[in-house]
Amino acid sequence: MSKRGFVGAALAALLLLGTGPIMAGAATAQFGSLGNLGRLGARAAAPRLMSGREPISTSLPDAVWGDPAKDGWAPPGPRRPLTGLRRMANGGFVLQPGSYEFHDQSYCLHAGTHGPGGGEGYLYAPPKGSAQDAVMTIVRNSVAHPEIPQRTIQTLLWAIVARARFEDLSNEHRLVASQLLSQRQLASLNRSALDVLNSGPIANNLPSPLREIAQAEAQLRGMFASGASYGELERVAVLSGRVGRGPGSQAIPAGRWSQHPDGYWVRYLPVSYTNTVVNIWVPPGSAAIGREYDPAVHIAVPGDTARQRLIQSGRAYGG
Structure with a gap:
């Protein structure tokens, strides 16, 4: 504009x-x-x-795609920047076979809880709640407005x-x-x-x-x-400060992969609530090839319910 x-x-x-x-x-x-x-x-x-x-009501019971079989596993081949893939108008990425990484701006969606810490793992879950449409719209549209501060x-x-x-x-x-x-x-x-x-x-x-x-x-x-x-x-x-585990918490190790229903694997490594390193693995021949990774529909849900759920964005952290 x-x-x-x-x-x-x-x-x-x-x-x-x-x-x-x-x-x-x-x-x-x-x-x-x-x-x-x-x-x-x-x-x-x-x-x-x-x-x-x-x-936003997304919570740990909604995060049903965790894949314990891949704990400690690393995708084969080099890890490439996700930003090298073709992008959609709304800021999403068109997936291709391979291993990818993206350090994104993430956002807290659970006020009154603690930020990431303590080696907790995070799992994929979709946005749910009465305001899910508005929340996803803000995150998506922010990609086209880099002038708006995080x-x-x-x-x-x-x-x-x-x-x-x-x-x-x-x-x-x-x-x-x-x-x-x-x-x-x-x-x-x-x-x-x-x-x-x-x-x-x-x-x-x-x-x-x-x-x-x-x-x-x-x-x-x-x-x-x-x-x-x-x-x-x-x-x-x-x-801030020390925190006990929240009710209904699960022992999710840091770096656990989630198998997305579209056919790729994703994991979240939060640095803080403001930024998360996202890894994606698209196997050869996967149904995910040519499909979109839309960060605005990814909420990283911690195994510890006392910590914050984090929505991902298509904006690079520090970019």
Whole structure:
């Protein structure tokens, strides 16, 4: 996009999203009204939370493609850069036989948990949840917008998983959201925002790990409304220090391969929540040849449920 075109799009988006009191009505129209949501109350919110209505619900039981038979195995032949393959318009890669590696930008989708560490293995699982379409769209469309900082994209994803109101985001973040998402997606996300989990019987009666996540999400919603910095958001979303294994964890060794249903093998080696080394093996004669590896449909799920699930992207880390 030319500089003139970008400026025009930015001005149009700001007019839609609103930048001050004069445009408050336009912002409300763009993102949808929360009037009815405010009257749902705790009794309505609890079933939605506990019945799989989380924005992203992908979890360890969804990661059923792990291949223990390949523990300690290395693909034959040289490992080539994944970026040498032909790319799709949405940032995906057209697979060919061989061994490939890509150091990508990855993103946290589980606020209120710990980052990678402790030699944990990660398994493939697809995005699931009420906001899966918006999350995949942000990650896919970000490939065509290298000018958007990774931190800005991560902030938008935290806003989604925390059910924050997009009216509460800064003008910069709302402008970026308008570049990466459709008006329909923006309005749908805003209508699904829940502000009733920060205190009271719902949060207090949840099991401890779920309660901590719900409280972190509620804290993030308040921080978005108060204009907190990225560092402040990160301290709540990405926990530090020692951590015990979460309930339902599995002993998954680091570097375990997952056999993708399309016919190739993939493994994830997170450096931190912000970047992951992805290895792919496409055997000769595989049905995966000519098919797309779309990072936006890959969530790396840790064997330790106390740690973060990480969505992959087609953006090279440091690139």
